[in-house]
Amino acid sequence: MTVTTKKIVPVFLFLIILCGCFDGNKNLNIEIEMVEPEIYARYMTMIAGAASKPDLYYSDEAMLGLKLSRFVQNKWEITYLDQLDTQEHFNPVMGKHFLLHDKIFYLDYQSENRIVLKQLTEKDEGGFLADGTRISCSNFYVLQDFPESEPLLFYYDNGILKAAILEEQRYIEELEFDTEKFRDVEEFHVFKTLDYYTMVYSGSGGLFLVRLALNKDEKRIEVESLLQIDSGVEQFHAVLFDDDVTILYYSREYLLSCYRGGTNQKIGYYPEIHFLNVNYHKNQPVFTICAPDKESKNQPVYAVYFIHGDLSGNKKWREDLLVRSDAPFIACSTLDTDDNFYTLLSGNLLQLLTISASGL
Numbered sequence: 001m002t003v004t005t006k007k008i009v010p011v012f013l014f015l016i017i018l019c020g021c022f023d024g025n026k027n028l029n030i031e032i033e034m035v036e037p038e039i040y041a042r043y044m045t046m047i048a049g050a051a052s053k054p055d056l057y058y059s060d061e062a063m064l065g066l067k068l069s070r071f072v073q074n075k076w077e078i079t080y081l082d083q084l085d086t087q088e089h090f091n092p093v094m095g096k097h098f099l100l101h102d103k104i105f106y107l108d109y110q111s112e113n114r115i116v117l118k119q120l121t122e123k124d125e126g127g128f129l130a131d132g133t134r135i136s137c138s139n140f141y142v143l144q145d146f147p148e149s150e151p152l153l154f155y156y157d158n159g160i161l162k163a164a165i166l167e168e169q170r171y172i173e174e175l176e177f178d179t180e181k182f183r184d185v186e187e188f189h190v191f192k193t194l195d196y197y198t199m200v201y202s203g204s205g206g207l208f209l210v211r212l213a214l215n216k217d218e219k220r221i222e223v224e225s226l227l228q229i230d231s232g233v234e235q236f237h238a239v240l241f242d243d244d245v246t247i248l249y250y251s252r253e254y255l256l257s258c259y260r261g262g263t264n265q266k267i268g269y270y271p272e273i274h275f276l277n278v279n280y281h282k283n284q285p286v287f288t289i290c291a292p293d294k295e296s297k298n299q300p301v302y303a304v305y306f307i308h309g310d311l312s313g314n315k316k317w318r319e320d321l322l323v324r325s326d327a328p329f330i331a332c333s334t335l336d337t338d339d340n341f342y343t344l345l346s347g348n349l350l351q352l353l354t355i356s357a358s359g360l
Contacts, residue, residue, distance in 0.1 A: 028306070028320055028322075028355055028356075028359050028360070029355070029356040029358070029359040030322065030353055030354065030355050030356075031353070031354040032323065032351060032352075032353050032354075033351060033352050033354075034349060034350070034351050035056060035069055035076050035344075035350040035351060035352050036069065036076070036078060036349065036350040037349045037350075038062075038348065038349060039058075039060055039061075039062065039346070039348075039349060039350050040060070040061040040062060040330070040346065040347075040348065041058040041059050041060060041061065041095065041331060041346040041350060042059055042061065042094070042095060042096075042330060042331050042346070043058065043059045043095040043096045043097060043331065044056065044057065044058040044059075044331055044332070044333040044344050044346060044350075045057045045058070045097065045098075045099055045333055046333050046334070046335040046342055046344055047099060047335070048335065048337060049070060049071075051070060051071040051072060052071060053071040053342075053352070053354075054335050054337075054342055055068065055069070055070050056068065056069040056070075056344060056350075056352070057097060057099065057104065058095070058333075058344075058346065058350065059084070059094060059095020059096075059097075060080075060095070061094065061095070063080070063083075064083055064084055064085040064086070064087075064094065065080055065081065065082060065083045065084055065095075066080075066081045066082050066084055066095055066097060066104075066106055066120075067079065067080055067081060068081055069350075079128075081104075081120060081128055081130075082106070082108070082118070082120060082128075082130055084106065084107065084108055084109060085109040086109065086110075091109060093107055093115075093138065093139050093140075094107075094109065096139075096140075098141070098142050098143070100142065100143070100144045100151055101144065102121060102122065103119050103120065103121050104119065104120040104121075105117065105118070105119050105140070105142045105151075106118055106119075106120070107137070107140065108132070114136050115136060115137060115138060116132050116133065116135065116136055117132075117133045117135040117136075117137060117140060117153075117155070118130055118131065118132045118133065119131050119133070133166075133172070134172070135153070135155060135157075135164075135172060136157065137155035137156050137157050137162075138156045138157070139155065139156040139187075139188075140153060140154065140155040140156070141153075141154045141155075141188060141189065141190045142154075142166070143190055143191070143192055145192055150165050150166055150167055151165070151166040152164075152165060152166075152190075152192075152197070152214070153165070153166055153172065154188065154190050154199075156185075159183070160179060160183075161177070161179045161182045161183075161185055161188075162174070162175075162177060162179070163175040163177040163221050165216075173219065174219075175214075175219050175220055175221050176218075176219060176220035176221070177220065177221045178222075178223060181210075181223065181226060182201065182203075184203040184204045184205065185201045185202075185203050186201075186202050186203050186204075187201065187202050187235075187236070188200065188201035188202075189201075189237075189238045190212075191238070191240040191245055192240075193240070193243050193244070193245070194243050195213075196211045196212060196213055196224060197211075197212040197213070197214060197221075198210070198211060198212070198240075198245050199212055200236065200238045200245060200247055202233050202235075202236055202249075205228070205231070206228050206229070206230050206231040206232055206233060207228070207229040207230045207233040207236055207247070207249055208226060208227065208228055208229065209226075209227045209229055209245070209247070209259075210223060210225070210226050210227075211223075211224040211225040211226075212224065229247065229249070229259050229264070230249060230251055230257070230264075232251055232252035232253070233249050233250065233251055233252070234250045234251065234252055234273070235249070235250050235273070235275075235276060236248065236249035236250070236276070237249075237276050237277050237278050238278065239278050239279055239280065241280045241285075242283075244260065244261060245260075246258065246259070246260040246278055246280075246285055247259040247260070247278070248267075248276050248277070248278035248285075248287050249276075250270070250273045250276055254269050254270060254271060254272075255267075255268075255269055256268055256269070256270055256273065256276070256287075256289065258278070258285060258287070260285065267287065267307060267317055268307075268317070268319075270289070270291045270292075271291070271292060272291060272292060273289050273290065273291050274289075274290040274291070274302070274328040274329060274330055275288075275289065275290050275329060275330060275331055275332050276288070276289045276332075277289070277332040277333070277334050279334040279335075279336055279341075280336060281308065281336045281341055281357070281360060282357075282360070284308060284309045285308070285309065286306065286307065286308040286334075286336075286341070287306075287307040287308070288304065288305070288306055288307070288322075288332050288334055288343055289304070289305050289307065290302055290303070290304050290305075290328055290329040290330075290332070290345075291303060291305060293324055299326070300326075301324055301325070301326060302324065302325050302326070302327065302328040302329065303321055303322075303323070303324050303325075304321075304322040304323050304324075304325075304329055304332075304343075304345060305319050305320065305321060305322065306319075306320040306321075306322050306343075306355070307319050307320075308320075308360070322343065322353060322355075323345070323351075323353070325347060327347050327348055328347060329345045329346060329347040330346060330347055331345075331346040332344065332345055332346070337357070338357065339356070339357055340354050340355060340356060340357055341354075341355040341357055341360065342354055342355075343355065
């Protein structure tokens with residue numbers, strides 16, 4: 001494993017943006033800063049750290065690696081954590097990762113037929129320790145109930161969705177899992193709710209919500225229910241809030257919709273969407289998308305829109321313009337804190353937007 005560190009002085013831009021919206025106008029206080037130039041990152045995660053700004057984990061398609069940026073003494077300190085691939089080729093999961101308490105799980109491309117699940121642990125004395133597992137897979141999702149509990153892993157192995165409990169960091173206990181219904185899964189998220197594990201997945205049959213029950217004594221996962229949400233979906237993002245899963249999805253009919261509390265709600269029509277993200281702020285869902293700029297008349301211009309509800313109880317959605325770009329943004333990560341709502345954007349650069357919570 002190669003670990004290198006460099007520092008970038010941030011460029012700040014403080015903006016008061018007048019927002020076009022579905023239900024009147026409103027001002028947002030936004031601070032925009034560049035974290036790293038000339039980078040293409042498909043997978044990104046933010047967590048609240050010790051610094052005044054969140055810690056940023058993200059993939060680097062050009063360097064074929066995983067990075068960490070921390071705000072230290074008014075500078076972004078960038079650490080190269082691990083190289084994930086050996087050559088430039090299409091690898092749709094290069095840089096996909098999950099942060100579970102003190103560990104980072106990710107995939108390491110070792111050969112054309114072998115992609116290994118690895119984990120990275122930050123050492124108390126500084127630096128990181130990478131450790132491989134014996135699991136080879138093409139895609140994965142890992143979650144953990146509590147820091148002391150064993151992580152539950154869902155992963156693809158030779159086109160078959162499997163489930164296992166990670167034990168002693170390296171070894172797994174395979175679980176019996178009837179996956180006949182999941183043979184065409186393209187993307188999936190898994191969450192631990194009060195009584196079940198909830199899987200959201202998309203495939204050739206559409207978008208589905210599945211309730212799963214874990215029987216540890218008999219070492220198996222049982223499918224309790226399966227619900228089709230939509231018959232044709234281009235992309236989706238899901239989040240767990242208040243023991244319920246909220247799903248934001250974009251259908252093949254160019255419709256952006258939200259599924260939560262057992263009901264579907266239409267958000268609006270967009271000719272194309274390059275990314276979508278759902279999170280919560282003050283107990284209300286907020287959506288972030290990249291789509292063609294509605295006000296552009298000539299050359300293609302892309303905009304990042306922040307869509308949220310009226311906290312007074314009005315059911316209409318408010319659409320706020322955050323930033324514009326000549327090239328589309330391809331990925332987004334969001335983090336809600338007491339003081340700010342952070343939005344991390346990736347396109348041909350990596351930039352962090354800090355939206356003051358007092359203005360929402």
